[in-house]
Amino acid sequence: MNLRHCLTAPVALLLALAAGGLHAQARTAPGEGPFKHVPRPTTAAISAADAMTRVYVLADDSMMGREAGTRGGAMGTDYIARELQRLGLEPAGDNGTYFQAIPLVRRGVDPASALTVGGAALTLWTDFVPLPALGGAFTYHPEFRSAGAPAVYGGRLGDANVISPEAAAGKFVVFSAPLGQNGQPTYQFWTQGSLARYQQAAGVAIAVLDLTPAGVVGFFRQEQYAMADPAARPLPAPPGFIVTSAVAERVLGAPLAGLAVGAAGAASVGGSSRFADQPTEAPARNVVAVLRGGDPRLRGEYVAIGSHNDHDGVSPQAVDHDSLLAFNRVLRPQGADQLPDSVTPDKAARFRAELDRLRALRQPRRDSVFNGADDDASGVVGMLEIAEAFVRAPQRPRRSVLFVWHTAEEKGLLGSRYYGDHPTVPRDAIVAQLNIDMIGRGKAGDLEGGGDAYLQLVGSRRLSTELGNLVEEVNRTKGSGFTFDYSMDADNHPQNIYCRSDHYNYARWGIPVTFFTTGGHSDYHMLTDEPQYIDFPKLARVSQFIHDVAEAIANRDARLVVDKPKPNPDGPCQQ
Numbered sequence: 001m002n003l004r005h006c007l008t009a010p011v012a013l014l015l016a017l018a019a020g021g022l023h024a025q026a027r028t029a030p031g032e033g034p035f036k037h038v039p040r041p042t043t044a045a046i047s048a049a050d051a052m053t054r055v056y057v058l059a060d061d062s063m064m065g066r067e068a069g070t071r072g073g074a075m076g077t078d079y080i081a082r083e084l085q086r087l088g089l090e091p092a093g094d095n096g097t098y099f100q101a102i103p104l105v106r107r108g109v110d111p112a113s114a115l116t117v118g119g120a121a122l123t124l125w126t127d128f129v130p131l132p133a134l135g136g137a138f139t140y141h142p143e144f145r146s147a148g149a150p151a152v153y154g155g156r157l158g159d160a161n162v163i164s165p166e167a168a169a170g171k172f173v174v175f176s177a178p179l180g181q182n183g184q185p186t187y188q189f190w191t192q193g194s195l196a197r198y199q200q201a202a203g204v205a206i207a208v209l210d211l212t213p214a215g216v217v218g219f220f221r222q223e224q225y226a227m228a229d230p231a232a233r234p235l236p237a238p239p240g241f242i243v244t245s246a247v248a249e250r251v252l253g254a255p256l257a258g259l260a261v262g263a264a265g266a267a268s269v270g271g272s273s274r275f276a277d278q279p280t281e282a283p284a285r286n287v288v289a290v291l292r293g294g295d296p297r298l299r300g301e302y303v304a305i306g307s308h309n310d311h312d313g314v315s316p317q318a319v320d321h322d323s324l325l326a327f328n329r330v331l332r333p334q335g336a337d338q339l340p341d342s343v344t345p346d347k348a349a350r351f352r353a354e355l356d357r358l359r360a361l362r363q364p365r366r367d368s369v370f371n372g373a374d375d376d377a378s379g380v381v382g383m384l385e386i387a388e389a390f391v392r393a394p395q396r397p398r399r400s401v402l403f404v405w406h407t408a409e410e411k412g413l414l415g416s417r418y419y420g421d422h423p424t425v426p427r428d429a430i431v432a433q434l435n436i437d438m439i440g441r442g443k444a445g446d447l448e449g450g451g452d453a454y455l456q457l458v459g460s461r462r463l464s465t466e467l468g469n470l471v472e473e474v475n476r477t478k479g480s481g482f483t484f485d486y487s488m489d490a491d492n493h494p495q496n497i498y499c500r501s502d503h504y505n506y507a508r509w510g511i512p513v514t515f516f517t518t519g520g521h522s523d524y525h526m527l528t529d530e531p532q533y534i535d536f537p538k539l540a541r542v543s544q545f546i547h548d549v550a551e552a553i554a555n556r557d558a559r560l561v562v563d564k565p566k567p568n569p570d571g572p573c574q575q
Contacts, residue, residue, distance in 0.1 A: 001375055001376070001409075001437050001438055001497070001500055001501050001517070001524075002409050002410055002411075002412065002413055002500045002501060028361070028362075028532060029357070029358060029361055032532045032533060033052070033531065033532040033533070033534065033536070034532060035532055036056070037052060037053065037056040037531070039053045039056070039057055040053050042054070042385075042388060043388075044388060044389060044391075044392030044393075045389065046385040046386065046388075046389050046540050046543050046544045046547060047385075047540055048536035048537045048539070048540045049536075050385055050388075050540075051378075051381050051382070051385060051536050051539045051540050051543070052531075052534075052536045054083075054377075054380075054381040054384055054385075055373055055377050055378065055381050055440070055531050055534055055536070055539075056531045057079065058076060058079060058377040058380060058381060059371040059372060059373035059377040059529075059530065059531050060371070060531075061369045061371065062075075063075050063076050063079075063371075064313065064314055064369060065311050065312055065313035065314050065369050065370040065371065065372065066309065066310050066311045066313070066372060067310060067311065067312060067313030067314075067370075067410075068104060068225065068280075068284040068310040068407045068408035068410065068411055068414075068415070069104045069106070069225060069280030069281060069282060069283075069284045069408070070280070070281045070282055070313055071281060071282050072313060072314075073282060073284060073285075073309070073310055073313075073407065074282040074283060074285070076309050076310070076380075077099065077285045077287050077309055077405070077407070080098075080287045080309060080380065080384070080405050081097075081098040081099065081287055083384050084098055084287070084289045084387070084403075085098070087387060087388055087391045088391060089289035089290065089291055089387060089391065089403070090289060090290045090291070090292060091288070091289060092288040092289055092290040092402065092424050092425065093285075093286065093287070093288040093424060094424075098287050098288060098289055099283075099285040099286070099287060099288075100285060100286040100287075100288050100418075100419065100422075100424060101283050101284065101285050102227065102229075102284050102285070102286060102407060102408060102414060102415050102418040103227055103228045103229050103418075104225055104226070104227065104228075104280050104284035104407075104408055104411070104414065105225070105226055105227070105228045105277040105278060105279065105280065106223040106224070106225060106226075106277070106278045106279070106280055107132075107223060107224050107225070107226040107275050107276070107277050107278075108221075108222070108223035108224070108275065108276060108278070109124075109129075109130050109220065109221070109273075109275055109276075110273070110274045110275060110276040111124070112272075113130055113271075113272065113273035113274060114271045114272060114273065115127070115128050115144075115241070115269060115270070115271040115273065116148075116269065116270045116271050117247065117250050117251050117267050117268075117269055118250075118266075118267030118268060119148075119270070122243075122247060122271075125211070125217050125221065126211070127243065127244055127246075127247050128205070128241050128242065128243045128244075128247060129211060129216065129217060129220050129241060129242040129243075130144075130220070130239075130240070130241055130273045130274075130275070131206075131220070131240035131241055131242060132224065132226075132240075132275065142199075142237060142238060142239045143239065143272075143273065143274040143275075144202075144203045144239035144241075144271065144272065144273040144274070145271075145272045145273075146172070146202050146203070146269065146270045146271065147270050148268035148269065148270040149170065149171060149172040149202035149203065149268055149269055149270065150170075150171050150172065150264070150265065150268055151171065151172045151173075151174060151251045151252060151264070151265025151266075151267065151268065151269055152167070152168065152171045152172070152173055152174070152262060152263065152264055152265055153173075153174055153175075153252055153256065153259045153260070153261060153262065153263045153265070154168065154173040154174060154175040154198075154204070154261065155175065155176065155261040156175065156176040156177075156178065156179070157175045157176065157177065157178040157195075157206065158178035158179060161261055162175070162261060163261055163262055165197045165198055165200060165201075167262055168198045168200065168201040168204075169200040169201060170200070170201070170202055171201055171202055172201070172202050172203045172204075172205070172251070172265070172268075172269040173198060173201050173203070173204045173205070173238075174204075174205050174206075174207055174243070174248050174251055174252055174256075174265070175204065175205070175206050175207065176206075176207055176256050177206050177207060177208050185208065185209070195237060195238065195240065196237050198238045199237060199238050200238075201238045202238075202239075202269075203238055203239040203240070203241065203269065204238050204239070204240050204241070205240070205241040205242070205243045205247075205248070205251075205269075206240070206241070206242050206243070207242075207243055207244070207245050207247070207248035207256060208242055208243075208244065208245065209244070209245050210244055210245075211242065211244060216242065220242075223278065225280070225408065225411040225412075225414070226277070226411075226414075227414050227417070227418065228277055229418060229421070239273065241273070250266075250267060251265050251266070251267055251269060252265045252266060253265065253266025253267070254266075284310075284407045284408050284414075284415065285407055286309075286404055286405065286406050286407050286415045286416075286418070286419055287309060287403075287404070287405040288402070288403065288404050288405075288419075288424055289387070289402075289403045290302070290400055290401070290402055290403070290425070291387070291390050291391065291396065291397075291400060291401040291403070292396070292400050293396060293397055293398050293399045293400040293401070293554065294395065294396035294397065294398055295398035295399070298398045298399045298554075299398070299399060299400050300400070300426075300429055301399045301400065301429050301430075301431050301559060302399060302400045302401065302402040302425055302429055302430045302431065303397075303399055303400070303401050303402065303430075303431060303432055303434070303550050303553045303554045304401075304402040304403075304404060304430050304432065304433040304434070304506065304511075305383055305386060305401065305402070305403055305404075305433075305434045305436070305546070305550055306383075306403075306404045306405070306406055306416065306433060306434070306435050306436065306502050306503070306506075307376050307379030307380050307382065307383050307405055307406070307435070307436040307437060307502075308376050308379065308380075308405070308406045308407070308408075308409030308410070308415065308416075308437065308501075308502055309376075309380055309405040309406065309407055310372075310406075310407050310408055310409060310410050310411075310415075311370050311371070311372025311375065311376070311377075311410060312370035312372065312410055312525065313370060314368055314369055314370070315368045315369075315370065315527060316368075317368070318366040318367060318368040319366070319367060319368075319527060320364050320365070320366060320367070321364075321365045321366070321367035321527065321528060322355060322358040322359065322362070322364065322365070323355060323364075324367070324526065324527060324528055325358065325522075325523075325528045326351050326354040326355040326358060327340075327351055328522035328523065328526060328528065329354060329522050330347050330350045330351045330354060331343065331347055331351065332522060333447075333521070333522045334447075334520045334521070334522065334524060335520060335521060335522050335523055335524030335525055335526050336524055336525035336526060337495065337520050337524055337525075367527045367528070368527065369527065370525075370526075370527055370529070371527075371529055371530050371531070372529055373440065373529050373530050373531045373533065373534050374438045374439075374440040374441050374521070374523065374524075374529050374533075374534060375437065375438050375524060375525065375529060376409070376436070376437050376438060377440075377531075378436075378438060378439045378440030378441075378534060378539050379436035379437050379438065379439060380405055381539070381543075382436050382439055382539060382542065382543035382546065383403055383405065383436060383543075385540065385543045385547075386543055386546060386547040386550065387401075387403055389544075389547055390547070390551075397550075397551050397554035397555055398554055398555050399431065399553070399554040399555070400554075401550060401554060402425055402430065404416075404419055406419060406502045409437075409501065409502055413500075413501070413502055413504065413505055415502070416502035416503075416504075416505035416506070417505045419505070420505040420506060420508065420509055420569075427509055427511075430506065430511050431511075431512075431553065431559040431560055432464075432467055432511065432512045432513065432514075432553050432560055433503055433506035433507075433511050433512070433513045434513070434514055434516065434546055434549060434550055435501055435502055435503035435506075435513060435514070435515045435516065436516050436517075436542075436543075436546060437501045437502070437515065437516075437517055438517045438518060438519070438520075438524075439516060439517060439518050439538075439539055439542040439543070440518065440534040440535060440536070440538065440539045441518050441519070441521045441523075441533070441534070441535060441538075442454045442455070442456075442518025442519050442521075442535070442538060443535060443538075446518075446519065446520075446521035446522070447519045447520060447521060449485065450518075450519065451483075452538065453481055453482050453483040454482075454483060454485060454518065454519070455482040455483070455484055455485065455516065455517075455518060455542060455545075456484070456485045456486075456487075456488050456515075456516075456517045456518065456519050457471065457484050457485070457486055457489065457514060457515065457516065458486075458488055458489045458497050458498050458503075458514070458515040458517070459489060459498050459503055459504075459507060459513045459514055459515050460489075460513075460514040460515075461564075462489075462498070462507065462513075462564060463507060463510065463511070463512045463513065463562050463563075463564045463566065464512035464560045464561060464562050464563060464564065465561075465563055465564070466512075466560045466561050466563075467512040467513075467514060467553075467560050468514075470549065470552055470553065470560070471514055471549055472484070473552075474545070474548050474549050474552050475545065478545070478548045480541070480544070480545045480548070482542075482545060485519070488519075489575075490575075491575060492574075492575060493575055496573075496575045497515070497517075497575070498515070498573070498575040499573035499574070499575055501515055501517075503515045504573050507567065508567050508568075508569040508571075508573070509566075509569050510562055510566035510567075512560050512562060514549070516542060516545075516546055518538065518542065
């Protein structure tokens with residue numbers, strides 16, 4: 001599931017509390033699988049044994065975290081394609097292959113970028129930082145080029161009283177940084193979608209005290225992954241910058257605190273700033289295959305099943321695996337989806353006890369690979385199990401089944417976005433899309449209410465009431481035995497799950513979707529998301545259920561009715 005990962009655990013605390021002697025023989029803890037597993041031949045039936053074989057291959061350290069655009073990502077997609085060829089599915093990618101390459105690039109600030117205030121040069125990374133398209137996911141970066149635009153104060157972002165787009169046109173607008181929940185200026189301003197209103201401005205700048213807190217410069221100096229799709233519609237946004245308060249005062253001629261909105265600046269702002277693209281280490285590829293339907297009248301329609309093949313690669317910082325495992329279990333039970341709890345004496349003691357339990361079983365192990373066993377090797381493998389079951393079945397479904405393993409989901413749903421814009425089958429012929437992202441956990445220890453029957457559904461009635469009803473009916477008639485949790489599907493849910501996985505790039509075109517997941521846990525987007533923590537019987541049961549839902553859709557006489565409003569395919573997603 002998409003989330004820009006960051007390893008935010010207090011590493012110093014972990015290392016201090018984790019210090020201790022090594023224990024002789026490494027053993028697994030109760031409830032864990034083996035650290036390694038010897039692959040076995042797979043069978044036609046969807047089974048825990050087959051799922052285990054495949055997850056241990058795909059989420060092995062040798063795959064280097066399967067980051068899109070890297071050698072590890074290419075290795076992961078090669079594995080999927082080999083499995084599809086072995087099963088005999090029809091390639092549906094580019095030029096008769098299983099692969100659809102997406103134009104992923106590494107995008108960073110051109111080091112020649114320069115700004116001037118009244119003709120005097122500023123220093124890149126010290127006085128100013130160029131911003132990617134505000135409100136976007138590093139998808140489009142307007143170039144700033146001006147001999148000297150007049151400056152104006154725009155007010156504080158987030159306030160009701162800010163400059164109008166008309167008054168900002170053609171000017172370089174300086175804003176005060178928005179205030180966070182604590183009433184202090186926040187650096188989370190690049191998510192302020194309201195700046196898209198100022199696309200007619202020559203440029204915008206957000207003034208902060210300095211550029212050192214929260215790794216601001218370090219973050220923006222890193223190259224980000226983006227799409228260089230010439231067919232993509234650029235996001236409306238002005239060229240953007242972060243500047244220091246000292247620079248803002250030079251531009252405006254006075255401290256910001258005493259300025260009225262719309263106050264004219266004291267100096268013009270000029271220069272040239274742009275973002276430059278570099279090729280990725282390896283191609284970023286969707287993997288696409290088709291199982292042709294058995295009904296000549298309906299085989300031109302498709303039931304799409306999807307997951308994402310990428311994860312987060314390799315961390316530049318290795319940490320002690322079990323220290324991180326214990327820390328997150330005690331202080332961050334939803335992994336990267338939450339900030340760590342405060343380290344109280346009670347929680348420090350619980351962390352120490354959990355780590356001591358693990359230390360008694362095995363030696364410390366340094367870890368730097370984001371294996372992504374649940375996110376989303378579980379979904380990739382679930383799809384391979386479903387594909388093999390369909391291929392080996394005595395009778396094919398009436399409609400065709402389209403399998404797409406999307407790349408770059410972790411970069412902002414880029415692979416599914418590209419497939420939605422450039423489908424390899426007629427888009428209007430896709431009758432539904434079933435998305436699988438994280439189906440290998442969901443126990444009571446993973447999240448509240450979890451258990452063998454627990455399954456989250458998102459989006460199943462947002463476009464088609466019939467699809468939501470069909471999913472419920474299959475659960476009843478097939479005796480699948482799942483208890484559905486729809487809480488994450490609530491409108492305006494703070495986690496915004498409907499917009500955070502690949503199904504949305506089908507829904508935005510009016511294709512009914514259902515997102516299947518067993519939910520978050522303490523290893524989410526962590527180095528500890530490894531195969532030994534996967535519940536393989538649960539993974540197999542969920543995969544069988546999704547297979548049965550896909551088969552039911554494929555065998556209907558009529559395609560599902562879309563009875564809800566379709567979104568604007570180019571508009572923002574709002575759950």
